[in-house]
Amino acid sequence: MKKIVKICLTTFLLIIVGLVTFATIYFFVNYTKFSHLPLDVDALTSPALSIEIYDKDNNIIDEENTFNGEYITLDKIPEHTKDAFLSIEDKDFYKHNGINKKRILKAMINNLKSFSLKEGASTISQQLIKNTHLSSEKTFERKIKEVALTKKLENAFTKDEILECYLNVIYFGNNCYGIESASNFYFNKSAENLTLGESCTLAGMIKSPNKYSPVSHPENATKRRNLVLKEMEKDGKIDANALIQNENTPIKLDINKEAENKLNSYSQASIDEAMKILNLPAKQIAIGGYKIHTYQNDERQTALEEALSSTNFQDNNYAGIVIDNFSHGVSAYIGNSAYKILDARRQVGSCIKPVLVYAPALNENAITPSTEVNDEKITIGSYSPQNVNGKYSGYISVTDAVKNSVNTVAIKVLSYIGIDTGKMYAERMGFTFDEKDDSYALALGGMTYGENLKTLTNSYTTFANAGNYAEAKFVSYILDKNNNLVYKHTPREKEVLRKDSAYLMTDILMKTAKSGTAKKLGGISKTEVASKTGTVGKKNGNLDAYNISYTPDYAIGVWCGNLDNTLININGGNEPTEAVKKFIENAPVSITTFERPSLVTEAKIDLLEREENHRIMLASPETPERYTTTALFSTLNMPSEVSENFVALNDIDAECKKVNDNCELNIVTKRHIIYDIYLNGEYYRTLKDKSTKQKITMPLKEEENEIKIIAHFNMDDSPKKVKKFTIANHDAWLKEREKDNSKWYI
Numbered sequence: 001m002k003k004i005v006k007i008c009l010t011t012f013l014l015i016i017v018g019l020v021t022f023a024t025i026y027f028f029v030n031y032t033k034f035s036h037l038p039l040d041v042d043a044l045t046s047p048a049l050s051i052e053i054y055d056k057d058n059n060i061i062d063e064e065n066t067f068n069g070e071y072i073t074l075d076k077i078p079e080h081t082k083d084a085f086l087s088i089e090d091k092d093f094y095k096h097n098g099i100n101k102k103r104i105l106k107a108m109i110n111n112l113k114s115f116s117l118k119e120g121a122s123t124i125s126q127q128l129i130k131n132t133h134l135s136s137e138k139t140f141e142r143k144i145k146e147v148a149l150t151k152k153l154e155n156a157f158t159k160d161e162i163l164e165c166y167l168n169v170i171y172f173g174n175n176c177y178g179i180e181s182a183s184n185f186y187f188n189k190s191a192e193n194l195t196l197g198e199s200c201t202l203a204g205m206i207k208s209p210n211k212y213s214p215v216s217h218p219e220n221a222t223k224r225r226n227l228v229l230k231e232m233e234k235d236g237k238i239d240a241n242a243l244i245q246n247e248n249t250p251i252k253l254d255i256n257k258e259a260e261n262k263l264n265s266y267s268q269a270s271i272d273e274a275m276k277i278l279n280l281p282a283k284q285i286a287i288g289g290y291k292i293h294t295y296q297n298d299e300r301q302t303a304l305e306e307a308l309s310s311t312n313f314q315d316n317n318y319a320g321i322v323i324d325n326f327s328h329g330v331s332a333y334i335g336n337s338a339y340k341i342l343d344a345r346r347q348v349g350s351c352i353k354p355v356l357v358y359a360p361a362l363n364e365n366a367i368t369p370s371t372e373v374n375d376e377k378i379t380i381g382s383y384s385p386q387n388v389n390g391k392y393s394g395y396i397s398v399t400d401a402v403k404n405s406v407n408t409v410a411i412k413v414l415s416y417i418g419i420d421t422g423k424m425y426a427e428r429m430g431f432t433f434d435e436k437d438d439s440y441a442l443a444l445g446g447m448t449y450g451e452n453l454k455t456l457t458n459s460y461t462t463f464a465n466a467g468n469y470a471e472a473k474f475v476s477y478i479l480d481k482n483n484n485l486v487y488k489h490t491p492r493e494k495e496v497l498r499k500d501s502a503y504l505m506t507d508i509l510m511k512t513a514k515s516g517t518a519k520k521l522g523g524i525s526k527t528e529v530a531s532k533t534g535t536v537g538k539k540n541g542n543l544d545a546y547n548i549s550y551t552p553d554y555a556i557g558v559w560c561g562n563l564d565n566t567l568i569n570i571n572g573g574n575e576p577t578e579a580v581k582k583f584i585e586n587a588p589v590s591i592t593t594f595e596r597p598s599l600v601t602e603a604k605i606d607l608l609e610r611e612e613n614h615r616i617m618l619a620s621p622e623t624p625e626r627y628t629t630t631a632l633f634s635t636l637n638m639p640s641e642v643s644e645n646f647v648a649l650n651d652i653d654a655e656c657k658k659v660n661d662n663c664e665l666n667i668v669t670k671r672h673i674i675y676d677i678y679l680n681g682e683y684y685r686t687l688k689d690k691s692t693k694q695k696i697t698m699p700l701k702e703e704e705n706e707i708k709i710i711a712h713f714n715m716d717d718s719p720k721k722v723k724k725f726t727i728a729n730h731d732a733w734l735k736e737r738e739k740d741n742s743k744w745y746i
Helices: 004-035 041-047 079-090 101-114 122-135 140-156 159-169 179-187 197-206 217-236 240-247 255-262 266-276 282-289 298-309 347-361 396-404 407-417 419-428 442-443 453-464 499-515 577-588 607-614 730-741
Strands: 052-054 291-294 316-325 330-336 372-375 394-397 474-479 485-488 530-539 543-550 554-561 600-606 629-632 654-659 662-669 674-679 682-687 691-700 704-712 720-728
Touching: 004 282, 041 122, 041 159, 041 282, 052 266, 079 122, 079 159, 079 197, 101 159, 122 140, 122 159, 122 282, 159 179, 179 197, 197 217, 197 240, 217 240, 255 266, 266 282, 266 291, 266 330, 266 474, 266 485, 298 316, 298 330, 298 577, 316 453, 316 577, 347 396, 347 407, 347 419, 347 442, 347 499, 347 530, 347 543, 372 396, 372 407, 394 396, 396 407, 396 499, 407 419, 407 442, 419 442, 453 499, 453 530, 453 543, 453 554, 474 654, 499 600, 530 577, 543 577, 554 577, 600 607, 654 720, 662 674, 662 704, 662 720, 674 691, 682 691, 720 730
Parallel strands: 052 291
Antiparallel strands: 291 474, 316 330, 316 554, 372 394, 474 485, 530 543, 543 554, 600 629, 654 662, 662 691, 674 682, 674 704, 704 720
């Protein structure tokens, strides 16, 4: 046994030694190779850099795209600000030569334990190199490059110069590069005037600008700020009184409105997308001289800005986006918030219904636009959804359910195809679901995280695009500083819906724009418009309001809400729809009508059958016009049965009995059938236009009385059904005769 343990230990040690030897050789071989990499001094010291961004016509987009323009020298930065960064990021900054070997060893051990590269040991010098020279990928090779360039940095610059460069380069979120830019954005002041608490807030953000953002995650930011304060107290930079005083002080922001608007500009969205495409931070894109060519359409951008600015969103956050149906490029975008709106996933409310429920159900041949569904109270397990107004209408068509955004019908239709099928279609139109998104609440937009405005709007281009979907992009192509093409957007369309299903969904949404929840668009005549509204709310107010519309040319989405979840007094059918209307009325158009595919056909259906029996049946040729309506169908999902309501008459459902000296006739009538009633050969009464059970009382004057009912349609050559009853009433006859005989002398 001891021998086996000894062999195992020896083998393990040999493996460890082998791995260490391999890692050492690998490091030094690559370090030697990367030691020849040049140090880009401009990337470290350039006070102002910008990125050239062009619209679709190759004109420079006239928006602010400057980075690190607000440079501040180290001597103007307060000591407590510098100390805050050093305490949380690199305590031994002035002691090491760029690499902290103790921290590296500790991080290596922790990473080996977790079999990952989650924990880093970067010094301020390394962070500066990473942010100005390298991509953000986590690989051993990139780390070796970082070490090699950090050594060159330490040899070329003093510690104070490195710290100054670092503080003017590091990213603080919300398009803020450098501490001066961050100070101006978050606190509306120069970094010269930062307080201790404000300095610690900014220093705490470096690790994860999004997670520790005081705008979007104030609780995280506060905890992180307090950690920085504790580290400063531990390092002897502040005393216990300063720690306690600042720990108990809430973070007070003063967002710079001018800077805020840049966050949600078309240029910023394009830069954010280019950063992902090139896998480079924005500053390196600027330093590299890359030119970003976009899909921005100047006329649409102007129309969108005017539409949003002239709509009263009541000081709430808002955004609008326009996506071209043909190029799959974002034609226009603008937003207003202290946080990047396109980074936010919000609950989408009823706007998900066409994407997850109705279009999939049409494509699965589970419904037609005319299908009748019972709008009633429902309970599924512990889930009891309600309609917005708390009212229920009984049987209504799918078209009317979409037009009026009826919740119960959406859930029932989703049950026809299944939750997984609905999600599959929505995912193919760009949606992303959490594993917990598996309930019928999805039919009403009840997602764990929601979706962003771009994805939601782009999903509707599938309907306009004959059922084909492609991801929309801001960036059309990118050139390097030598005008070499380094990226080109090539949309990859995929069929999600059949052409007929897409058109039927469009036709339903066009009716929604004319007389449904988006009826404010009903007056638009320059182009056909399909639309859906959505409102997400609580009992005491709303959180999000949407209008997503599309024409044959483009899709437009307008959102209003607050990213801090402050309630709004706005719903999707009002201000967002008003903004969409203003845009469509002013934006140029090229195609004005949606093309109906050959697979979509018109057919006359029997109104009686739909209204009385809630079945969709073709009208027979004999059916009068007033009992028919024309509906659209896919030829792949046509009703197969022809109604016989006007072809043949059923037996008359009636009974007759004597009550005292009268005849009581009970008859079940149909409103499309005429019932002529005769008593003893003489016309007595006609019943028509009602589907109901009726009771008629007639006097019996003869010894033998005949009641005859003739049923027929309102047509000259109508078939007829006859039913007769004979009722004897001898006593009544004798009384009547005696009364007549008593007057023989008159």
